[in-house]
Amino acid sequence: MKPWLATVCLTLAATAAAPAQTLRWASQGDLQTLDPVSQNESFTNAMNGQIYDFLVARDKKLEIVPSLATEWKQDGALQWTFKLRRGVKFHDGRPFTADDVVFSVQRAKEKTSQISNYANALGEPKKIDDFTVEFHLQQFNPGFLEHLNTVYIMSKSWCEEHRVTKPQDFTNKEETYAARNANGTGPYMLVSRAPDVKTVLKRNPNYWGTFEGNVQEVIYTPIASAPTRVAALISGELDFILDPPPPDLARLRETPGVKVFDGPENRVIFLGMDQARDELLYSNVKGKNPFKDLRVRKALYQAIDIETIKTKLMNGQAQPTGAVVPSSLGDFGDPEIEKRLPYDLEAAKKLMAEAGYGDGFEVTLDCPNNRYINDERICQTLASMWARLKVTVRVNAMPKVNYFPKLDKLDTSMYMLGWGGSITDAETTFTPVYRNRAEGGVGSYNYGNYKDDELDALAAAQSKEADPEKRKAIIKQVFQRHNAQIHHIPLHRQFIPWAARAGVNVVHRADNWFELQWVTIK
Known part of the structure; x- marks a missing residue:
């Protein structure tokens, strides 16, 4: 047996000492759906990534790190074995097990999934026990871990209960329970969702990982007008905007109480x-x-x-x-x-x-x-x-x-x-x-x-x-x-420059992924 490729010890309880803070932020468009594999669009992915977890995640430098899987090994070219994190619960209290992993991968392979090409490249997942999953590939996949980082883990029983075992057919305007409701294991829980109006999240008090930031509540508002977004940031009505327009960057850099985070x-x-x-x-x-x-x-x-x-x-x-x-x-x-x-x-x-x-x-x-x-x-x-x-x-x-x-x-x-x-x-x-x-x-x-x-x-x-x-x-x-x-x-x-109020600290990633659990508001 080869040595485990990765293992990390993570604190299993979220920090409780952080003061309550609300983050109010905006960008030009809304997430398209809460069904995490129905649309492969970056902003939608990033928003769903606050609610749902992957088996493997990305750190601040985009390196692959453990998440719902704590360790893994590759046995030859065509088999991978993953050990799963114990004690994790979905937001509604259901326990996380290998059944959810196998189900989520198979769900991501459906025709209505927009990540089916990545999920199919993972081969066939097989439950070994409640906390061990094997993947058997038909051919060598040089990007196996990269593809694994596209499959959000959903609760099998929740999807069955709400008749969403297949992804929403977004292209043909299908409405499903998973499109406006969510039940993940991630750092934030859905409070309310009004498409194109407002989405509210709150911190998951039972999150298995750690919070570097202190954000307790998140209020996201899509604002199509660039001047309106910028004005709301300058006035203090917003704490953060994801997409300040390029012509306004020089002015924002010189505006008291505002700062710009640069990056390609x-x-x-x-x-x-x-x-x-x-x-x-x-x-x-x-x-x-x-x-x-x-x-x-x-x-x-x-x-x-x-x-x-x-x-x-x-x-x-x-x-x-x-x-x-x-x-x-x-x-x-x-x-x-x-x-x-x-x-x-x-x-x-x-x-x-x-x-x-x-x-x-x-x-x-x-x-x-x-x-x-x-x-x-x-x-x-x-x-x-x-x-x-x-x-x-x-x-x-x-x-x-x-x-x-x-x-x-x-x-x-x-x-x-x-x-x-x-x-x-x-x-x-x-x-x-x-x-x-x-x-x-x-x-x-x-x-x-x-x-x-x-x-x-x-x-x-x-x-x-x-x-x-x-x-x-x-x-x-x-x-x-x-x-x-x-x-x-x-x-x-x-x-992609980002803009925020002076008291807001964020981590700017090259994939334009805004990670809420890293945000601190002074």
Whole structure:
């Protein structure tokens, strides 16, 4: 038997000496659902992560650490064994056992789960006893622990009692008990939930872990208007905002009683195009699809003045990139992979003429207006840039609660998407975003529905290659093929500054995950 890979002794009682404090905070949009695997959207994930736990968690530097699992070992390439934390209870008092782990993994594999591709990569979970679980894999998974950190642990009996053994079908607007109610083992408990109005949490008095902060109550209010959010922070009506607009940062830094926490985010912003249909849903081009032509995709790419977007729109709070991956760590910092195609309007016009679109065409660009930094404004700026190619772009901006279900139905001709989080390994981008759409969540975020068998085979091969150097070489081939075919148009990696009242101390993580149990209010 191999030695245990990790073990940590954690205090099993929350600190009781902290004074009662209420944290009032806001951002531009609301979490989409309380069902923790129904929507794989970072803000929704982070909010659910205050209520639900994983088997393994992330520390302040995004390293994997124990959570509901105290220790684990890998027996060969295809088996993992986990010891579970004893004495843990769900918020309603139900005991946590191995049955909940097996159930939660299987639930996360359902078709209505948006993390099914990660859950399927975990293999089959098997209960050994109440506090031991084994995972049996069909093939080697180099990112096993990373994928495990995407599966929230739910109470099997609670889900059965409330008839939510399958995740909410968010795309088709299903309403379930789990969408507005929650029962986790995490540091905070749900008090009330009014979608798009207010969500209230309170500290879990029976939490198994420790609290570094002193927040007892949390009141989250989505505020769509950026000026209103900023004004509420300055006036003291809010203690914290997650997404201060870039143009206001200089003013906020100079405002008495306010401070700014800086940091880049592991998130790339890019564009996708319908490359599957013979005729676009939302275009004046009939009988053919301009996005099937590589020359058109390349022309749109080269007509983007990315430096203007960076300096004038993002106020420098963005890093242009040519790689569709959240962090340069994912492509090993390879400058050739990171390199963008040059901004060259004349070359773009020539490509459009060669493709038979010298007089341009009309198309609709779907875009969220409350998900990414300056998302709608970026789409409007792109529309003005592409007008120089005589391409008339109608920007169709909408709240994310409507936006993502639209994309899930492939009801789009062109769209903006952001991809990121705590995992920097390329696999977590390749399987859901780069690959051909298939069962088990593979290619589920390939909303352009392109089919590239060569790219798909390379991406599949790297996901099971055990030799690190061989895998690195395959990963680079995936990027090279994807970039050459321009299946997506990369823009930039966004920076995420946070802003708070002077007496509020937080931990700024690169995955934009706001961890409430680390917050201290003086």
